[in-house]
Amino acid sequence: MTDDGTAEDGMTENGMTGGASAGSGVTEPTERARTILRENDRGGYTVPTARLYPFQWNWDSAFVAMGWATFDAPRAWQEIERLLRGQWEDGLIPQIVFHAPSDDYFPGPDVWGVQHDPSTSGIPQPPVLATAVRRVLDASGDEARMAAIYPHLLHNHRWWENARDPGRRGLVATLHPWETGMDNSPAWDTPLARVPTATRTAIRRRDTSHVDAAMRPRAEDYQRFIHLVDLFRDCAWDPVRMLAASPFRVADVGTNAILLRAERDLFDLAGRFGTPAEQAEIAVRIERLGAALDRLWSADLGLFISQDLRAHTPIAVGTSAGFLPLYAGRAGARAPQMAVTLQRWAGRVSRLVPSTDPDDPRFERLRYWCGPVWAVVNWMIADGFQRAGETAPAERIRSDTRALISNAGFSEYFDPADGNGLGGANFSWTAAVWLMLA
Ligand code: DGY
Numbered sequence: 001m002t003d004d005g006t007a008e009d010g011m012t013e014n015g016m017t018g019g020a021s022a023g024s025g026v027t028e029p030t031e032r033a034r035t036i037l038r039e040n041d042r043g044g045y046t047v048p049t050a051r052l053y054p055f056q057w058n059w060d061s062a063f064v065a066m067g068w069a070t071f072d073a074p075r076a077w078q079e080i081e082r083l084l085r086g087q088w089e090d091g092l093i094p095q096i097v098f099h100a101p102s103d104d105y106f107p108g109p110d111v112w113g114v115q116h117d118p119s120t121s122g123i124p125q126p127p128v129l130a131t132a133v134r135r136v137l138d139a140s141g142d143e144a145r146m147a148a149i150y151p152h153l154l155h156n157h158r159w160w161e162n163a164r165d166p167g168r169r170g171l172v173a174t175l176h177p178w179e180t181g182m183d184n185s186p187a188w189d190t191p192l193a194r195v196p197t198a199t200r201t202a203i204r205r206r207d208t209s210h211v212d213a214a215m216r217p218r219a220e221d222y223q224r225f226i227h228l229v230d231l232f233r234d235c236a237w238d239p240v241r242m243l244a245a246s247p248f249r250v251a252d253v254g255t256n257a258i259l260l261r262a263e264r265d266l267f268d269l270a271g272r273f274g275t276p277a278e279q280a281e282i283a284v285r286i287e288r289l290g291a292a293l294d295r296l297w298s299a300d301l302g303l304f305i306s307q308d309l310r311a312h313t314p315i316a317v318g319t320s321a322g323f324l325p326l327y328a329g330r331a332g333a334r335a336p337q338m339a340v341t342l343q344r345w346a347g348r349v350s351r352l353v354p355s356t357d358p359d360d361p362r363f364e365r366l367r368y369w370c371g372p373v374w375a376v377v378n379w380m381i382a383d384g385f386q387r388a389g390e391t392a393p394a395e396r397i398r399s400d401t402r403a404l405i406s407n408a409g410f411s412e413y414f415d416p417a418d419g420n421g422l423g424g425a426n427f428s429w430t431a432a433v434w435l436m437l438a
Pocket residue numbers: 095106178181183207
């Protein structure tokens with residue numbers, strides 16, 4: 001690999017040439033990454049990939065906006081503005097905005113049964129948005145657009161507090177594995193086993209007609225996922241009823257760390273676009289969430305772990321989400337120990353960062369969040385190690401990410417053992433990460 005991440009021999013397995021294209025000063029993978037975003041553009045919002053994910057996804061779009069911002073800032077703002085059209089009156093920014101109909105995905109708007117225009121799903125996703133918006137602002141300096149977006153972000157962060165931490169204990173609750181973005185992580189096995197497999201909605205999966213079933217969640221996972229959707233629909237998507245009713249209730253270390261980072265970014269934005277009272281309000285949440293996150297440390301595993309809020313027990317499964325308190329700027333003195341943990345993982349796989357601890361018996365190198373490497377998670381963990389002053393692991397993760405993409409293309413995720421691309425191809429957020437690292 002060369003410094004810009006291109007393959008030394010200039011031609012990679014997927015036929016991507018590594019050199020600069022004539023006269024443009026832009027490398028071919030960078031050109032390809034921009035093309036992927038343009039090809040996945042559906043007129044102001046970017047689908048994660050054609051067919052498998054034909055709508056606008058929340059955290060995908062946050063990363064994608066940061067990717068657009070590297071070469072087309074107005075388009076980056078548009079991505080965010082389109083996502084915010086899905087925001088509910090109570091502040092929720094849903095996981096999916098169904099801007100235009102498609103038969104390629106299950107569950108569609110009819111299953112969610114949400115009354116909103118445009119139609120949306122009814123659950124959140126990891127709140128990367130304030131962090132993304134701040135980065136788009138830095139790239140573009142467009143204060144007028146920023147000023148219009150700021151109140152939506154504040155409203156959304158208040159939603160997290162009111163809907164998911166009404167007791168003000170510090171950590172927000174997650175009620176569905178889809179909310180974590182890490183749907184079938186082995187961390188959810190025990191709490192998810194509490195969810196019945198019976199569904200009233202007929203399950204008509206489309207994902208396994210686009211992607212090899214061995215790379216996707218199992219049938220039983222889907223039964224439980226849809227059971228929860230049925231249950232929440234019965235709760236009329238009321239946050240109080242959902243929190244009380246859900247048999248799956250966890251404090252996801254990933255969501256909470258991403259929220260803490262977003263709160264810090266929102267705090268800075270509030271200094272320019274909000275009021276001192278709003279800054280003070282955000283500061284209270286930052287302090288409370290940070291202190292609660294500290295308690296998720298696992299000395300045994302050498303990283304942070306999630307908590308089962310129904311059983312009141314820690315979830316002793318090491319996952320890549322356990323490194324994200326670094327990204328939140330809250331790992332403190334634990335950062336060197338986390339670097340040691342990463343080193344242990346590196347001894348078991350050839351490419352970092354696998355989504356599940358490779359020493360865990362539930363590790364599976366091909367199956368979605370049970371083991372594969374995801375570029376966006378790598379980007380966050382590398383950023384976290386960097387800000388903790390651990391530059392060697394940060395650089396290793398960044399160079400592994402570039403190598404994976406330049407060798408296997410812009411896949412949805414990657415095999416940590418042989419670096420092969422897995423899941424969907426021409427993936428928007430993988431392209432965005434390439435652009436952010438370039
Ligand atoms: C899916 O359908 O696979 C998604 O991960 C849900 O967000």
